[in-house]
Amino acid sequence: MMNIGEAAAASGVSAKMIRYYEETGLIPPAGRTASGYRTYGPKEVQILRFVRRARDLGFPMEKVADLLALWRDRSRASADVKELAEAQVAALELRILEMQAMKASLEHLVHSCAGDARPDCPILDDLGGRPARAVPARSRYS
């Protein structure tokens, strides 16, 4: 049996988060020693590692709870798990696309900015609402 610090080290979840997960019901309450210390065995550490990995894959806590429930239910259908995972893939894809769009817009602005000591800056012009002066097309393949 380990106390919370050891369980944290063994699972990669901070002690702080372990208490939080317990408080919010994501994981069942840990056992306690006579003096009130939480105790963890290998099984609990495995649960914590499960949570850690799911979080690393970007699952929000709510979905992690769903995954944990499926994990515990040995008669679950793999289709149910796959569905959750596919939804998470789609969510990631959406956020990736959003950020790629931001990045592309910003790169466009960056490329049109001289970046020297002069004050003229199409980036600020654009943010300020004035469409930046068109960059003289130097090539069709810019």
Added chain:
Amino acid sequence: MMNIGEAAAASGVSAKMIRYYEETGLIPPAGRTASGYRTYGPKEVQILRFVRRARDLGFPMEKVADLLALWRDRSRASADVKELAEAQVAALELRILEMQAMKASLEHLVHSCAGDARPDCPILDDLGGRPARAVPARSRYS
């Protein structure tokens, strides 16, 4: 002169956020009517639109404040602006890469899961710490 609702509609920033931006010092305090209503003119709306666009490009509020300062300083060097924008591009790229890594891992798991009524699920196996049984390679080009 407009009140906060009109300014919100004109700038795309919610009234709530306008008050918040003012409270945190991102934008200067708005003028007030005798009865305490905030008043906004075209100049203020332009500032709000500036903030909105910068946020849409993913800049955190702190960086938006920096951009606003540069915008107000008509003697700024465009290099300073470009530097901020390039840092933001790099930050976006980093987050994109992180999420792409998550997505790739998850897709790998999804592909190895049958997704039928049976309980066997490499996704849960992996999260639980057991390496998933290798998927029988049906083709080199799976």
Added chain:
DNA sequence: ATGGACCTTCCCATGATGGCAAGGTCAAGC
């Protein structure tokens, strides 16, 4: 028995946003 490393709970902060509630104000219609 003392000190240091651990544990406990509780509160606060983040970043950017939304929501709600209680109360004041304004303008239009009657």
Added chain:
DNA sequence: GCTTGACCTTGCCATCATGGGAAGGTCCAT
């Protein structure tokens, strides 16, 4: 002029997942 509804004000709470710190108790090795 009065009512009504749409707007404004402030203030507090919630999110989501995490970290920080304080105040106090515990455990173990010296």
